[in-house]
Amino acid sequence: MAARGGFSNRLGFIAAAAGSAVGLGNIWKFPYEVGENGGAAFLVIYLACAFLICLPIMLAETAIGRNTRLNPYGAFKKLGGRKWGMVGLMGVLSGVMILSFYNVVAGWAFGYFLQIGFGGMLSEGLNYDAHFGSFVSDIWDNLFYSIGFMVLTALIVAGGVQKGIERWTKILMPLLVIMIVGLICYGLTLEGASDGLAFYLVPDFNEINANTFYTALAQAFFSLSLGMGALITYGSYVGKNDSIVGAAALITIADISIAFLAGLMIFPLVFSQPGIETNAGPGLVFVALPGIFESMGSVGPFIGAIFFLLLCFAALTSTVSLLEVPVAYVTDQFKFHRKKTVYGVATVIFLIGLPTMLSQGASDFFTNFTFYGGKNIDFFTLIENVFSDLSLPLGGFFIAVFAAWKWRGKGFQKELYFGNPQLEGSITEKIILFMVRYISPLVVGTIFVISVLKIFFN
Ligand code: PFF
Numbered sequence: 209m210a211a212r213g214g215f216s217n218r219l220g221f222i223a224a225a226a227g228s229a230v231g232l233g234n235i236w237k238f239p240y241e242v243g244e245n246g247g248a249a250f251l252v253i254y255l256a257c258a259f260l261i262c263l264p265i266m267l268a269e270t271a272i273g274r275n276t277r278l279n280p281y282g283a284f285k286k287l288g289g290r291k292w293g294m295v296g297l298m299g300v301l302s303g304v305m306i307l308s309f310y311n312v313v314a315g316w317a318f319g320y321f322l323q324i325g326f327g328g329m330l331s332e333g334l335n336y337d338a339h340f341g342s343f344v345s346d347i348w349d350n351l352f353y354s355i356g357f358m359v360l361t362a363l364i365v366a367g368g369v370q371k372g373i374e375r376w377t378k379i380l381m382p383l384l385v386i387m388i389v390g391l392i393c394y395g396l397t398l399e400g401a402s403d404g405l406a407f408y409l410v411p412d413f414n415e416i417n418a419n420t421f422y423t424a425l426a427q428a429f430f431s432l433s434l435g436m437g438a439l440i441t442y443g444s445y446v447g448k449n450d451s452i453v454g455a456a457a458l459i460t461i462a463d464i465s466i467a468f469l470a471g472l473m474i475f476p477l478v479f480s481q482p483g484i485e486t487n488a489g490p491g492l493v494f495v496a497l498p499g500i501f502e503s504m505g506s507v508g509p510f511i512g513a514i515f516f517l518l519l520c521f522a523a524l525t526s527t528v529s530l531l532e533v534p535v536a537y538v539t540d541q542f543k544f545h546r547k548k549t550v551y552g553v554a555t556v557i558f559l560i561g562l563p564t565m566l567s568q569g570a571s572d573f574f575t576n577f578t579f580y581g582g583k584n585i586d587f588f589t590l591i592e593n594v595f596s597d598l599s600l601p602l603g604g605f606f607i608a609v610f611a612a613w614k615w616r617g618k619g620f621q622k623e624l625y626f627g628n629p630q631l632e633g634s635i636t637e638k639i640i641l642f643m644v645r646y647i648s649p650l651v652v653g654t655i656f657v658i659s660v661l662k663i664f665f666n
Pocket of ligand 1: 228229232303431529530
């Protein structure tokens with residue numbers, strides 16, 4: 209067991225888990241979801257989901273991991289038997305599948321960083337919409353960038369929990385924050401910035417519908433890296449003297465703060481350009497922003513390169529956590545050598561990502577992969593719907609139910625007391641238990657049913 213490694217202290221865990229949480233979800237997905245779902249009103253619902261529903265589940269995940277010192281499958285099996293092990297296995301599978309597409313998008317960010325910073329992309333007078341379309345359908349470019357990103361990820365994970373993951377997140381996260389704050393300051397000096405802020409910060413509750421709740425909850429799970437055992441895995445490396453209650457609160461606050469800052473960074477930039485739509489969807493970052501960077505003149509390539517570099521840093525601390533989940537599974541369960549496992553698993557996941565890479569125009573088969581309720585769905589969207597939007601809330605539901613109802617002998621509470629003895633009998637403990645027992649499973653269960661209906665019967 210000693211060979212499993214662990215974080216050096218509580219801060220190491222917080223940094224790594226916040227690094228996992230802060231990623232493309234915050235900087236690429238969150239702003240365009242805010243843009244598509246009525247601005248600040250979405251933000252309010254999102255905050256409620258994160259604190260009331262997800263934070264309790266985060267505690268449950270971390271507690272399960274620290275108690276068992278095992279990967280998600282091993283942890284559930286140890287505490288709940290073979291059947292519950294399936295929940296862990298589903299988590300490992302989700303991790304594999306999420307990394308398979310996440311790495312492709314991270315590759316896009318990597319490619320844009322190189323092309324803007326060193327390839328003169330902004331000086332070519334491009335139509336960025338068309339450019340993005342041809343970029344994502346160029347399989348050779350994509351192969352190059354996504355192999356590069358997976359190799360970086362594997363190198364960090366191969367370094368181990370403390371010397372690889374913890375050390376690199378502690379370097380990359382502060383750089384990320386500095387770059388975001390720098391770009392916010394710059395964006396606020398631009399004309400139109402106040403319109404961007406108003407759009408982002410003044411809620412319009414007329415825009416809210418059932419779909420808003422579903423989107424906000426799925427986004428909260430994804431953004432907090434919750435529901436698939438990433439935090440069981442990271443939790444398994446946390447020391448017994450470290451309080452996980454405060455740590456989970458800090459991780460949630462860090463994740464939300466960065467998403468919030470990403471909005472502050474992006475909307476003033478977006479509104480500084482006439483004619484840019486806030487509901488540009490997934491292309492917001494890759495289509496709208498390059499045009500904006502170009503209009504900045506000579507500083508444009510510099511600002512643009514910094515933006516995409518920070519996106520890469522954010523993605524990298526998340527891809528390492530995604531890779532660590534199946535790596536921990538294989539090394540724990542089959543006692544394989546860690547480094548070899550890292551490179552083997554990374555290769556397999558990369559290969560699984562190939563259809564996703566081909567699904568953005570390169571291959572007609574994967575681009576028009578299937579058809580639901582009058583809509584053509586590409587392979588990427590299918591995998592994202594199944595293994596992120598559906599699987600994470602479902603996993604979160606089981607994690608909450610397990611910790612609150614199934615874990616024998618008050619196992620969950622006792623695990624929370626380690627490093628936090630004053631919790632016993634306190635009001636905070638009562639609130640946590642109430643949330644994990646009732647609120648999280650009920651709300652997540654309801655929204656899960658809605659999302660199944662939505663995806664299959666749209
Ligand atoms: N939280 C990451 C993001 O917001 O980009 C995505 C993610 C990482 C999801 C790790 C799940 C996970 F286990």
